[in-house]
Amino acid sequence: MGRSPCCEKEHTNKGAWTKEEDQRLIAYIRVNGEGCWRSLPKAAGLLRCGKSCRLRWMNYLRPDLKRGNFTDDEDELIIRLHSLLGNKWSLIAGQLPGRTDNEIKNYWNTHIKRKLLSRGMDPHTHRPLTPVDGAAASRPAHIAVPARAAPPTMSTGEPRCPDLNLDLSVGPPAADTPTSHPVCLCRHLGLRGGAACSCRQADSPGS
DNA sequence: AATTTGGTCAACCGCACCACG
DNA sequence: GCGTGGTGCGGTTGACCAAAT
Numbered sequence A: 001m002g003r004s005p006c007c008e009k010e011h012t013n014k015g016a017w018t019k020e021e022d023q024r025l026i027a028y029i030r031v032n033g034e035g036c037w038r039s040l041p042k043a044a045g046l047l048r049c050g051k052s053c054r055l056r057w058m059n060y061l062r063p064d065l066k067r068g069n070f071t072d073d074e075d076e077l078i079i080r081l082h083s084l085l086g087n088k089w090s091l092i093a094g095q096l097p098g099r100t101d102n103e104i105k106n107y108w109n110t111h112i113k114r115k116l117l118s119r120g121m122d123p124h125t126h127r128p129l130t131p132v133d134g135a136a137a138s139r140p141a142h143i144a145v146p147a148r149a150a151p152p153t154m155s156t157g158e159p160r161c162p163d164l165n166l167d168l169s170v171g172p173p174a175a176d177t178p179t180s181h182p183v184c185l186c187r188h189l190g191l192r193g194g195a196a197c198s199c200r201q202a203d204s205p206g207s
Numbered sequence B: 001a002a003t004t005t006g007g008t009c010a011a012c013c014g015c016a017c018c019a020c021g
Numbered sequence C: 001g002c003g004t005g006g007t008g009c010g011g012t013t014g015a016c017c018a019a020a021t
Helices: A019-032 A040-044 A050-061 A072-085 A089-094 A101-118 A183-190
Strands: none
Touching: A019 A040, A019 A050, A040 A050, A050 A101, A072 A089, A072 A101, A089 A101
16 A cells, blocks of 8 residues: 555665674765665665664764764753754754754763753753642742743744744854854754755755 | 663654646 | 655653662
8 A cells, every 4th residue: 555665674784883884884875875775785885774773873983973972062952952943953953063863862861951951941841840840949040031932832933942943044153163064054944955945956966 | 790771863654745748 | 746765853761881789
């Protein structure tokens, strides 16, 4: 009935990638560039699903990735972007050069959630925890109630952090990262391929 | 020293969107 | 306008490791 699966699961490897698989993928993309993920595994001699190859490349093998701990600045930026965008990890990642959506998502779930809870903030709404939670009652006095904080809904289109300067038409704020890909938020905002989008050429050379 | 528990992160899965014929 | 294929995204899982008991 429906569409065929993205790949033949019976003849594909799963689980952790080996060094050899990594090398094959890197070598292939160096020569042929990104794109055509569906046919890439066969062409590269990999027994992997195309999606798996893409994920491995995007989240781990890309040369412009910044590995290592998040800085306090990045922490705060993620928190503010999340309050504005919600769980739009790819959008948030677009504002953090060298970071991937998967990395940020993991970091959020493991570190920042706890950080916000310790501040007496609800990680979902970015509002102070309600008395029902039993935490707000004990909220320290120095934690101000943000009057403009609102649930992370995307429907109003109203910025929840007016002081956060998000230029939606340009790349990441860090201009000194020549290796990072330019980020076009119009793509994420549903304008992909639209007339308003001027990023098609720069988007990706392979696609 | 052995076992348990909790944290971290790479990877998978399913769905949604877009481009194209 | 519709159906299909390809790609990207967000949620979830599970393996691995370190700290605690």
